[in-house]
Amino acid sequence: MTDDEFQAAAGQLDALVQEFETLPFPEIREMVFDLLQAVDAIHRESLGRLVGFLRQQGQADLVDRAAEEPVIRLLLLLYDLVPDAELARGEPANFIPLHEIGEAISTSAIIPASMGPVRRARALPFKEAARVEEVPLGAMKAVEVDGVRVLLFNVAGELYAVLSECPGSMAPLHLGNFSSPVLTCPWHNEAYDVRSGERVDGWETPKLNMIPVAVVDGTIQVAVQAPSKAAPSPVS
Incomplete structure (x- = not known):
């Protein structure tokens, strides 16, 4: 595919x-967006495992070199597999403004400006989960956002969010032990790095369900798929 065809x-x-x-x-509209989200989830997990495998095999430099190619870098940006300058400024991780992509990878001639936020198809709005001061350094906080249980973490001043579900099961994680940056499942004693969602022992098992997080005006906001509407509240 040529650049014109990609555009x-x-x-x-x-x-x-x-x-x-x-x-x-x-x-019908909801079904379409559910379909897009399912495709996105499959692509995200598959590509994430591929990039993770290459890095584990000592091929991180190969990934970095591949990311210099504009279209490849765009794909890696879409799935949060390469650093994005937006995150350092507290922009929602679920969106990548095209003018920033253009500055970072010079794709202004490839991606039409009319596309707006690249991930708009996921249609996941950011909702307030907690105040920043409610999650101090090294802490974990359990909240409920639109009926979804979420865990918030502060690791060395960086905020992370995951679904409060043990990977591969429905067992809640909010009773687990958190020793920054590691969360230990209270049911299976499996330990996960909340920054990546991966097991700290390197086992190839399902990862934590990472959630896009942003800080806006002193509030921590997350993007979740809501089964029902409910105000954010602490999980006891």
Whole structure:
């Protein structure tokens, strides 16, 4: 695929998403976005494991060199697999403004500006979870956002969020022990690094369900798929 063809495909995707957003049929619209999210989840996990495998095999330099190619870097940015300057400024991790992508990887000639935030198709709004001061250095806080149990962590001043579910099961994690940056499951005694979601012993098992997090005006905001609407509240 040429750069022009990539640009055309990106433009078509944007046009289709905008068209679905205006459909007068809420149920169909939700089904479409659920489909996009399912595809996104599969791609995210598969690509994440591939990049993780290459890094574990001592090929981190290969990943970094590949990321110098604009289209590859865009894909890695979309799935949070390379550093993004936006995160350092507290922008929502679930969105990548195109003008920043253009500055970072010089893709202004490839990605049409009309696309807006690249991940808009996921349609996951950020919701307030807690105040920044409620999660001090080295602490874990359990909250409920729109009916979803979420764990917030402060690791060396950086904030992280995961679903309060043990990977591969529905067992809640909020009763687990947190010794920054490691969370230990109270049910299976498995230890996870909350910065990456991976097991600290290196075993190839399902990872923690990482959640996009942002800090806005002193509040910690997360993007979750809500089964129901409920105000954020502490989990006892």
